[in-house]
Amino acid sequence: MTNALQAMLSERDWILADGATGTNLFNMGLSSGDAPELWNVEEPEKIKALYSGAVDAGSDLFLTNTFGGNASRLKLHDAQNRVRELNIAAAHLARDIADAEDRPVIVAGSVGPTGEIMEPMGSLTHAIAVEMFHEQAAALKEGGVDVVWVETISAAEEFLAAAEAFKLADIDWCGTMSFDTAGRTMMGLTSSDLVDLVAKIENQPLAFGANCGVGASDLLRTVQGFSARGPVVPLISKGNAGIPKFHDGHIHYDGTPELMADYACLARDSGATIIGGCCGTTPEHLKAMREALETREKGPRPSLETITERLGGFSSAGDGTGEDAAKPERTRRRRRG
Numbered sequence: 001m002t003n004a005l006q007a008m009l010s011e012r013d014w015i016l017a018d019g020a021t022g023t024n025l026f027n028m029g030l031s032s033g034d035a036p037e038l039w040n041v042e043e044p045e046k047i048k049a050l051y052s053g054a055v056d057a058g059s060d061l062f063l064t065n066t067f068g069g070n071a072s073r074l075k076l077h078d079a080q081n082r083v084r085e086l087n088i089a090a091a092h093l094a095r096d097i098a099d100a101e102d103r104p105v106i107v108a109g110s111v112g113p114t115g116e117i118m119e120p121m122g123s124l125t126h127a128i129a130v131e132m133f134h135e136q137a138a139a140l141k142e143g144g145v146d147v148v149w150v151e152t153i154s155a156a157e158e159f160l161a162a163a164e165a166f167k168l169a170d171i172d173w174c175g176t177m178s179f180d181t182a183g184r185t186m187m188g189l190t191s192s193d194l195v196d197l198v199a200k201i202e203n204q205p206l207a208f209g210a211n212c213g214v215g216a217s218d219l220l221r222t223v224q225g226f227s228a229r230g231p232v233v234p235l236i237s238k239g240n241a242g243i244p245k246f247h248d249g250h251i252h253y254d255g256t257p258e259l260m261a262d263y264a265c266l267a268r269d270s271g272a273t274i275i276g277g278c279c280g281t282t283p284e285h286l287k288a289m290r291e292a293l294e295t296r297e298k299g300p301r302p303s304l305e306t307i308t309e310r311l312g313g314f315s316s317a318g319d320g321t322g323e324d325a326a327k328p329e330r331t332r333r334r335r336r337g
Contacts, residue, residue: 017276091143191225209236227271253280
């Protein structure tokens with residue numbers, strides 16, 4: 001049976017995904033350090049408002065509030081035994097919103113990293129990682145998501161464990177990594193490395209790409225790194241709404257709706273099919289992105305100079321795949337909003 005996202009990918013030149021989860025929930029009153037996933041049962045109307053905000057702004061696809069919904073992350077809040085409950089609750093709320101629309105809207109079950117380091121550098125074994133990802137994916141599937149979506153991954157080993165877990169759960173999936181360290185993931189992978197990794201996975205994703213990272217410019221340079229390799233799997237671009245700045249006791253992202261509209265079209269022209277935002281991206285940004293994608297004709301692949309002129313400069317001299325590969329520049333680490 002054809003997956004709903006697979007069908008949409010076959011019919012559309014671009015698909016608008018959603019924006020931020022964490023930063024939008026903070027704006028609704030979530031306190032720093034609290035588990036957003038608990039709001040799936042404690043504040044369901046706020047979670048439905050989060051989902052509705054994206055859908056009403058024009059998103060064709062949105063992620064569930066389950067980024068930290070695995071046993072390892074929930075253990076920090078003494079909720080490691082509530083994986084099934086919290087993920088099913090998030091998926092049910094999402095289905096309520098998606099199914100009320102008179103157009104197709106895809107519900108993607110968000111799966112974040114475990115927060116642990118895998119062997120041989122850390123203590124997390126492959127088997128335990130697969131078990132944790134499988135538990136979450138099975139719950140999201142039970143709750144009714146169309147696809148699971150692993151995001152903000154930095155290690156190849158964790159990406160592979162997730163792919164294996166999704167096969168066990170018998171559910172289609174997408175996957176993104178975060179390239180936040182001079183064009184590489186925290187564990188050193190480049191855009192080219194991810195293309196090679198995806199190519200050898202038996203359980204192929206419906207789409208793959210990049211999310212979060214440093215800023216929209218850096219993310220598009222990574223997307224161009226993917227597309228230059230000619231992958232057969234559709235690409236995902238989910239960039240932050242500018243750069244985070246601390247103001248009046250809160251983290252704010254400086255990207256305007258106009259900047260994110262430019263970003264969306266540049267992402268499409270760089271080879272991405274699924275285009276959305278990450279930290280700092282609000283419904284206001286999404287509305288501008290949707291309008292731009294609908295009204296601006298597709299253009300040629302933009303040069304790196306064009307990207308920096310429209311979106312701002314890169315945080316590093318290169319993306320880790322060229323002459324700079326041996327000497328990656330230091331850059332600040334990403335903080336999730």
